[in-house]
Amino acid sequence: xxxxxxxxxxxxxxxxGLESNIHGDSDSASAEAYSAPLHRRLxxxxxxxxxxxxxxxxxxxxxxxxxxxxxxxxxxxxxxxLVGIIVFFVMQSLGELATLIPVSGSFxxxxxxxxxxxxxxxxxxxxxYLWVTVLANEYNAISLVIRYWSDVVPQWAWILIFWxxxxxxSMVGILAYGEIEFWLSLYVLLKYSLKSIRGAKxxxxxxxxxxxxxxxxxxxxxxGVIGPQKIGFKYWRDPGAFADSINGVANTFVIAGTLxxxxxxxxxxxxxxxxPRRAVPRAIRQVFWRILxxxxxxxxxxxxxxPWNDESLLSKGSKTAxxxxxxxxxxxxxTAGASLINAVIVIAVISAGxxxxxxSSRTMLFMARTGKAPRILGKVNKAGVPxxxxxxxxxxxxxxFLSVSDAAGxxxxxxxTLSGVATFIVWGTISLxxxxxxxxxxxxxxxxxDLPFKALWYPxxxxxxxxxxxxxxxxQGYTAFLNPFSVSEFVIGYILLPCFVALFLGYKFWKRTKWxxxxxxxxxxxxxxxxxxxxxxxxxxxxxxxKDAEREDKKKKSLGKKIRAVVVG
Numbered sequence: 001x002x003x004x005x006x007x008x009x010x011x012x013x014x015x016x017g018l019e020s021n022i023h024g025d026s027d028s029a030s031a032e033a034y035s036a037p038l039h040r041r042l043x044x045x046x047x048x049x050x051x052x053x054x055x056x057x058x059x060x061x062x063x064x065x066x067x068x069x070x071x072x073x074x075x076x077x078x079x080x081x082l083v084g085i086i087v088f089f090v091m092q093s094l095g096e097l098a099t100l101i102p103v104s105g106s107f108x109x110x111x112x113x114x115x116x117x118x119x120x121x122x123x124x125x126x127x128x129y130l131w132v133t134v135l136a137n138e139y140n141a142i143s144l145v146i147r148y149w150s151d152v153v154p155q156w157a158w159i160l161i162f163w164x165x166x167x168x169x170s171m172v173g174i175l176a177y178g179e180i181e182f183w184l185s186l187y188v189l190l191k192y193s194l195k196s197i198r199g200a201k202x203x204x205x206x207x208x209x210x211x212x213x214x215x216x217x218x219x220x221x222x223x224g225v226i227g228p229q230k231i232g233f234k235y236w237r238d239p240g241a242f243a244d245s246i247n248g249v250a251n252t253f254v255i256a257g258t259l260x261x262x263x264x265x266x267x268x269x270x271x272x273x274x275x276p277r278r279a280v281p282r283a284i285r286q287v288f289w290r291i292l293x294x295x296x297x298x299x300x301x302x303x304x305x306x307p308w309n310d311e312s313l314l315s316k317g318s319k320t321a322x323x324x325x326x327x328x329x330x331x332x333x334x335t336a337g338a339s340l341i342n343a344v345i346v347i348a349v350i351s352a353g354x355x356x357x358x359x360s361s362r363t364m365l366f367m368a369r370t371g372k373a374p375r376i377l378g379k380v381n382k383a384g385v386p387x388x389x390x391x392x393x394x395x396x397x398x399x400x401f402l403s404v405s406d407a408a409g410x411x412x413x414x415x416x417t418l419s420g421v422a423t424f425i426v427w428g429t430i431s432l433x434x435x436x437x438x439x440x441x442x443x444x445x446x447x448x449x450d451l452p453f454k455a456l457w458y459p460x461x462x463x464x465x466x467x468x469x470x471x472x473x474x475x476q477g478y479t480a481f482l483n484p485f486s487v488s489e490f491v492i493g494y495i496l497l498p499c500f501v502a503l504f505l506g507y508k509f510w511k512r513t514k515w516x517x518x519x520x521x522x523x524x525x526x527x528x529x530x531x532x533x534x535x536x537x538x539x540x541x542x543x544x545x546x547k548d549a550e551r552e553d554k555k556k557k558s559l560g561k562k563i564r565a566v567v568v569g
């Protein structure tokens with residue numbers, strides 16, 4: 001291997017992309033707790049369900065009501081469709097990187113390899129903060145939704161109860177965690193017996209089909225087959241298709257960003273995948289399309305069934321909130337179904353909270369083991385669980401208790417905005433890192449034909465995603481400048497920008513870091529055997545056989561079967 005093919009970092013990097021010599025003697029039990037690798041036991045079905053179950057939670061069921069209230073039915077379709085296009089190209093970039101170099105640090109590690117260690121520092125903290133605020137959103141959402149049945153138990157008590165539930169579920173080993181997330185994700189919208197379910201693929205299909213069932217019921221309600229009246233597009237005319245013209249659309253971009261956040265979770269799970277070369281591309285392809293169908297489809301149907309000025313929707317000043325799905329079924333006279341949907345939402349939030357803690361703790365683990373966070377946060381137990389990072393992340397998520405002292409809806413909107421801006425920053429950085437990676441391949445004379453997964457429409461899609469994310473970071477908060485100027489909206493909308501720059505510049509000057517030259521980029525460490533360049537001949541032959549088998553399988557599928565495979569699984 002030439003000099004340009006070796007890592008430029010002064011430390012040895014193991015298969016997880018973590019520095020193995022920063023904590024001293026690994027033979028001692030104490031050192032092992034800080035350097036022990038995460039267990040690679042996640043299967044393809046676990047990765048898909050972690051991503052799907054983590055995203056289909058309070059955002060889809062409760063946050064969608066807030067989006068409808070702000071933008072109206074046409075407005076949310078515009079914002080969620082545009083952000084969905086951005087997500088597609090971000091996922092393509094991440095898929096190329098994570099399939100080749102499946103490390104637990106994921107894009108935080110890639111930012112250091114292909115950009116600047118200071119960029120990795122700022123990105124890591126931004127991504128951790130993103131998931132802590134998402135977790136706080138989930139605590140806030142579940143404390144609001146569960147009061148649909150009774151308000152006897154105070155909101156702070158529900159937050160505290162689920163705080164212990166989430167931390168308890170997250171303290172299990174990675175395989176047990178994957179199984180918990182798998183079954184929680186399965187139960188999210190399952191309204192019938194599971195006795196005949198066999199295999200993960202069937203489970204995924206039933207989960208997706210359950211959501212489609214709601215879409216079908218929504219059509220019947222709109223057509224007047226179910227319920228007291230025919231709705232059609234009545235609410236598009238009165239109160240209207242837009243709640244606040246372009247201003248409402250701008251305000252919902254951050255909601256769309258927050259609700260789509262988690263699609264990139266596949267990159268984090270790649271480091272603990274048993275076979276990332278097979279699992280990651282499959283999850284990249286299928287998860288994106290399913291999430292896009294779920295979200296855009298859900299926005300369309302709730303926009304038909306519910307007027308954007310419905311007082312039950314989550315908005316500023318709300319002390320309680322009802323899911324748009326629950327409202328739609330209640331208005332149609334299906335009270336039992338409304339109560340069942342609310343119960344499903346509670347299970348969905350547990351699933352989503354499980355995923356939020358997973359990602360935030362793994363991000364902080366990588367930060368701690370690469371010297372970008374306190375060392376104690378890099379400690380794991382014998383089961384490979386980063387318990388210190390889990391506790392730390394969950395403690396910071398206690399900002400959800402702010403909703404008790406103020407209107408819960410106001411706090412929810414603030415957290416959504418902050419996490420949405422953080423999402424755009426993270427996605428933009430992923431696109432930038434992907435561009436830098438391709439520059440490194442060209443400088444080191446490596447062919448992209450050998451990549452196990454290639455980003456579609458590169459470089460146009462990647463540059464589009466980068467530009468779009470930068471634009472949305474600034475555009476999402478412009479309503480603060482409207483007359484009268486809102487100081488609070490301005491601070492909430494833009495506070496993360498100077499914070500991100502300060503983290504980058506502060507670390508850069510403190511550590512005196514430099515941008516990695518393309519010819520010196522580390523494009524080798526962290527790969528699994530036989531992935532990409534450098535594998536032995538047998539590995540290459542095996543890979544070639546797998547690729548041929550996949551091509552033959554694709555050729556045999558009809559168009560209908562291909563569509564079903566993407567949508568249902």
